[in-house]
Structures are given as C-alpha cells and as structure tokens.
Amino acid sequence: MSTGQTYLNRLKDGRNVWFHGSIVQDIAAHPAFAGTVASVARVLDLQDRPETKERLTFVTDNGFRANRAFQVPSEREHIFQRSDSFRLWSDATFGVMSRVAGFYRAQLTGWFIRRELIRSKQPYFPDKIQNYYTYLRDNDLLLTAAGHDPQIDRTKLASELGDLYTAVRILKETEDGIIVRGAKMIATGGPYMDEIMVSPHSPKLQEEQRYAVMFAIPVNHPGVHLICRDSFASEREEDYPLSAHYDEMDAILVFDDALIPWERVFIKDDPDAIWSIRSDQYVSAISLHESIVRLVSKLEFVTAVGNELASSIGIKKFTHVQEKLAELFFQLESIKALLISAEHNAELHTDGGWSPELRQLNTAKNLGNRYYPRAIEILQQLSGAGMLQVPSSIAELHGPLGAKLQTYYRGADRNAQERVKLLKLAWDLVGSQLGGRHELYERFYAGDPVRTYAAQYLEYDKKALSDRVG
Incomplete structure (x- = not known):
C-alpha cells in the first residue's frame, strides 16, 4: 500500500470536524476538503518513488524509513539533506501548503534532541517526548499545532475570563490523566492531520498555571471538536488552480472536558518550563x-x-x-x-x-x-x-x-x-x-x-x- 493510500485510510477515524454546522462524515470525499486531501496524499507518495525516496526519507536506528523532518542532524551534511527534502515537498505544492511540509515535525525533532533541557523542572518530559517523537516518526504521522488563546479580551489574563470555553486549561487530574476544557486557535491544516500539539505560543504567568499545559492528541480524540472556517476550496480546477488543490483549512479546537492520558501530557502547571523548551x-x-x-x-x-x-x-x-x-x-x-x-x-x-x-x-x-x-x-x-x-x-x-x-x-x-x-x-x-x-x-x-x-x-x-x- 502506498504512503498516500495509508494516509487516506487513516482519515477514516471518526474525527469531529465541524463544517457549516455539522460533522463531516468523509473528509476525503467532501468537496470542501477533497482537493487538499488528494494533494497531501500525492505529496506523501513522493516518498515511495525511486527518484525521490532517498531525498525525502532516511533509515532510522530501528530500520524504519522516515521523513527527513524527523532526522536528527548529527552530521553537518544532514542540514543540507533536510533542506533538500523540505524544498522538494514545498515545490510540490508551490510553497502554499505550510504545515504539510514539516515545520511541526521538525520542531518535535528539536524537542526530542533538547529533551534534557528541562528535566530538573519536569523529570518525565524527556521520556515522554522521546516516546512521542518515535511514535510519530516510525508511523510517518502528520503533525500540526494549536497554541493561541481565543481573541476575547486581550486586556485580561486567560484566568480572568471565566469558565465558559475560554482558553484551554486543566479542570482536574485523575489516575488516567488530566481533564481539559476550553479552546485553542488556530490548528492550520488540522482536519487533514494525524496529530495536534497543544501548548501556549506565548509566555504564561504564574497566575495562569492551569493554562500552562503542553500535550498532544490524535485528531479523533474523544471530546475534541475542530471548528472549521469557511472553505476556500473550489471544484473549478481550471479557473482556480490553487484553490482546487491547496486550501490548508484552519480550525479552532474546542475541548469538551476531554481526558488527556498522562503519557500525552508533557508539561503541566509550569509556565517557565514550557517557555524554556518553546523558546530554545x-x-x-x-x-x-x-x-x-x-x-x-x-x-x-x-x-x-x-x-x-x-x-x-x-x-x-x-x-x-x-x-x-x-x-x-x-x-x-x-x-x-x-x-x-x-x-x-x-x-x-x-x-x-x-x-x-x-x-x-x-x-x-x-x-x-x-x-x-x-x-x-x-x-x-x-x-x-x-x-x-x-x-x-x-x-x-x-x-x-x-x-x-x-x-x-x-x-x-x-x-x-x-x-x-x-x-x-x-x-x-x-x-x-x-x-x-x-x-x-x-x-x-x-x-x-x-x-x-x-x-x-x-x-x-x-x-x-x-x-x-x-
């Protein structure tokens, strides 16, 4: 099975993608999403072609082939190999699809390399981020992120805005994980991805400890809704050659008292630790x-x-x-x-x-x-x-x-x-x-x-x- 077909099969996972007031039952077939989904599959198929396979992938320490966004640049030459890989993927979409090309996968690789940076503050972070990195790398999963709080009242801290679906925060902790409620924006490409990393994209204050949480979820995670903007896609390929193929949908994430398992909770209640790893x-x-x-x-x-x-x-x-x-x-x-x-x-x-x-x-x-x-x-x-x-x-x-x-x-x-x-x-x-x-x-x-x-x-x-x- 091709890499692209494997990706298409993964989309049939019951994700709660909301568009025009209802859940999209089949992302790959819906006219607002189909063109972009097909483009993502075509780009992924480049990893199977003999003429591009070596440029786009490398062999991992456990024998898997993985995208070079996950490659640890342990040698100077790896910088140029990664650059060539990024360019090949970007050219395949004329540079107009920003998140498929690998930014967040590269960021995750950086966190994996620098995982010891905050061990003294967060002793479980190194092992958790290593396991997550390895899981995404070996399964060739696509990753995006959501980190901005809803634009409600910028004169107030997130903790001052009340409890009704404002920024993502921890409601309580259980044996199985944390319960989170609230919203994060904007998950660029979220409906097409496999995974979403959630963490603040700007520093949080100590008064906002419950909002200082960093975790990752699969897109179909229970209790998580992706609220899409209107579609900019077009079915008229000749008249809208970019819109027909490359509408990288943006979505707001809403967490409806979702349980995040402990193995997916990388940092909690620690604004300094989150900002240390994010700004490294x-x-x-x-x-x-x-x-x-x-x-x-x-x-x-x-x-x-x-x-x-x-x-x-x-x-x-x-x-x-x-x-x-x-x-x-x-x-x-x-x-x-x-x-x-x-x-x-x-x-x-x-x-x-x-x-x-x-x-x-x-x-x-x-x-x-x-x-x-x-x-x-x-x-x-x-x-x-x-x-x-x-x-x-x-x-x-x-x-x-x-x-x-x-x-x-x-x-x-x-x-x-x-x-x-x-x-x-x-x-x-x-x-x-x-x-x-x-x-x-x-x-x-x-x-x-x-x-x-x-x-x-x-x-x-x-x-x-x-x-x-x-």
Missing part, C-alpha cells in the same frame, strides 16, 4: 529552517508568475516594469542568500545536533512577513485590471463566442487559452479567498511582526558593534 534557540533554528525553505519556494513561484504576467502583455521593456520585476528578484535572492548562509554557518550543539545559524533564519523570517505582501502588490501592479478582464470560465473560450474570445484574450506572446489560464492563476494568488488568506498568513504566522522585530533586536549580539565605536 536550537529548537527555533531546526524548525524555522523548514519555514525559510518553504518561503523561498513560495517567493520563487510568485516571481515566476510576475515574470509571465509581464511577458504576456509585452511590458518587460519598460523601465518601471523592470524595476518591479527586479524587486521580486531581489526578494527571492535575499531570502535564498540568508538561507544558504544559515546552512553553511551551521553549528554543532552541545546535545549533538547540528542546526543552521538562527540569526540569518530570523532575518529571513522577519523580512518574509513584509516581502510576501509586497510581492502580491507587485503582481497587482503588473496586471492592473487584466485579472478582472477574463471570462468567468476558461471553458467559454470553446463555447459559442469562442472564436471571438480567442482573438480578444490573446497575449503578446501566447494564445488566449494560455493567457487566460495565467490570469486565473494570478487571481487565485492575489484576489481569491485563498489568496487573501495567504497574505494574512504570511504576515502573522510567526507572531506579531512588531514583537518579532523587537525580539530580534533584543537577541542580537550588539557588543561587537559597540566595540567599534567605543
């Missing part, structure tokens, strides 16, 4: 590595679309157009250079794992949340009203008015069919619901940009700079 620089570097590889893939795709838009209407000879195209190239090459620098400046950590240099990765991440919106703006400027001057369906080019449309919609260097397909693709990137979601995602997936910029300033080694003027 090695873990940040090994997981952020995947995000920057994906960003390169996505910017390359947007740049390719921009270049083709300009070619299709013969405007590449104009200086102001060249300036805009050059800006796309500048963005792409800047992020690529930072990625290459981070990889070639890889460092060996005391725990025995190599990691790319975090400083360059952070710079690329912080540039990315400004670059991508600007790249989309450039596509708008290159096309002008062109994306709005297309027939409602590509099929109309072969309908009663087809001969006329073939004349009026042709481009400077291509026929009407090719030009309209390009404009439909560009609109899916720029103006569709999926396009709007991606612009918002790239702005905020790493957190509030103001805070991430400030954090880079605070963490930057400024002594060498001071010495030059002191």
Whole structure:
C-alpha cells in the first residue's frame, strides 16, 4: 500500500470536524476538503518513488524509513539533506501548503534532541517526548499545532475570563490523566492531520498555571471538536488552480472536558518550563529552517508568475516594469542568500545536533512577513485590471463566442487559452479567498511582526558593534 493510500485510510477515524454546522462524515470525499486531501496524499507518495525516496526519507536506528523532518542532524551534511527534502515537498505544492511540509515535525525533532533541557523542572518530559517523537516518526504521522488563546479580551489574563470555553486549561487530574476544557486557535491544516500539539505560543504567568499545559492528541480524540472556517476550496480546477488543490483549512479546537492520558501530557502547571523548551534557540533554528525553505519556494513561484504576467502583455521593456520585476528578484535572492548562509554557518550543539545559524533564519523570517505582501502588490501592479478582464470560465473560450474570445484574450506572446489560464492563476494568488488568506498568513504566522522585530533586536549580539565605536 502506498504512503498516500495509508494516509487516506487513516482519515477514516471518526474525527469531529465541524463544517457549516455539522460533522463531516468523509473528509476525503467532501468537496470542501477533497482537493487538499488528494494533494497531501500525492505529496506523501513522493516518498515511495525511486527518484525521490532517498531525498525525502532516511533509515532510522530501528530500520524504519522516515521523513527527513524527523532526522536528527548529527552530521553537518544532514542540514543540507533536510533542506533538500523540505524544498522538494514545498515545490510540490508551490510553497502554499505550510504545515504539510514539516515545520511541526521538525520542531518535535528539536524537542526530542533538547529533551534534557528541562528535566530538573519536569523529570518525565524527556521520556515522554522521546516516546512521542518515535511514535510519530516510525508511523510517518502528520503533525500540526494549536497554541493561541481565543481573541476575547486581550486586556485580561486567560484566568480572568471565566469558565465558559475560554482558553484551554486543566479542570482536574485523575489516575488516567488530566481533564481539559476550553479552546485553542488556530490548528492550520488540522482536519487533514494525524496529530495536534497543544501548548501556549506565548509566555504564561504564574497566575495562569492551569493554562500552562503542553500535550498532544490524535485528531479523533474523544471530546475534541475542530471548528472549521469557511472553505476556500473550489471544484473549478481550471479557473482556480490553487484553490482546487491547496486550501490548508484552519480550525479552532474546542475541548469538551476531554481526558488527556498522562503519557500525552508533557508539561503541566509550569509556565517557565514550557517557555524554556518553546523558546530554545536550537529548537527555533531546526524548525524555522523548514519555514525559510518553504518561503523561498513560495517567493520563487510568485516571481515566476510576475515574470509571465509581464511577458504576456509585452511590458518587460519598460523601465518601471523592470524595476518591479527586479524587486521580486531581489526578494527571492535575499531570502535564498540568508538561507544558504544559515546552512553553511551551521553549528554543532552541545546535545549533538547540528542546526543552521538562527540569526540569518530570523532575518529571513522577519523580512518574509513584509516581502510576501509586497510581492502580491507587485503582481497587482503588473496586471492592473487584466485579472478582472477574463471570462468567468476558461471553458467559454470553446463555447459559442469562442472564436471571438480567442482573438480578444490573446497575449503578446501566447494564445488566449494560455493567457487566460495565467490570469486565473494570478487571481487565485492575489484576489481569491485563498489568496487573501495567504497574505494574512504570511504576515502573522510567526507572531506579531512588531514583537518579532523587537525580539530580534533584543537577541542580537550588539557588543561587537559597540566595540567599534567605543
């Protein structure tokens, strides 16, 4: 059985995925999810192909083949192997599916490598996270996460908002585990995943101990509901080539007094321990590595679309157009250079794992949340009203008015069919619901940009700079 088919079979597990007020009975067949599910299966099947198997997988210490996101980079060369694997997966979805490519699996690998970091505070953490890592690795399971509290009243602590379905917190403890109630947002790709990691994505205070809990669940865990946003998927593949395949659904998790077994409870009642492992620089570097590889893939795709838009209407000879195209190239090459620098400046950590240099990765991440919106703006400027001057369906080019449309919609260097397909693709990137979601995602997936910029300033080694003027 192929890796993709095995994945499809796993989806038939009774998960409580809510869409338009009812539970989705068959994720793989529902029109709001089917296109993306099929895309995930196709990407997973790359692990079976002779030409890509070695690039995407490695042999574990117990003889399994596992995705390279789970590979412990014990040698410098592993950094480049992991990078190649991330790039292959990202290119397979044009960089628009962020969580299938392996960010959270890479983060889990980092936690496994750094599992001894908080043993003094949480003595059971090392063994639990090792067992969980091994389980996901050997079964090739997909992982996402949910860590933000519901946006209710940011002037109050989670503990001050009352008991009615606010942030996830521990209600009580039993012999079998903890009982949790509340909500977490946002589980990107949650309906398609196998597992979800739940933990705060920002520091908790001591007054919020019951909210300082880190655990993992299978998506079909009893008492857990995934509340989906509206679908941005489309069944009109020709007219919405990205939306038809790559709507990475976002979901809110609601825990209805769910029992979390002790073996899945990694940390509880310890804000400091959670933040120590979540903010560890090695873990940040090994997981952020995947995000920057994906960003390169996505910017390359947007740049390719921009270049083709300009070619299709013969405007590449104009200086102001060249300036805009050059800006796309500048963005792409800047992020690529930072990625290459981070990889070639890889460092060996005391725990025995190599990691790319975090400083360059952070710079690329912080540039990315400004670059991508600007790249989309450039596509708008290159096309002008062109994306709005297309027939409602590509099929109309072969309908009663087809001969006329073939004349009026042709481009400077291509026929009407090719030009309209390009404009439909560009609109899916720029103006569709999926396009709007991606612009918002790239702005905020790493957190509030103001805070991430400030954090880079605070963490930057400024002594060498001071010495030059002191």
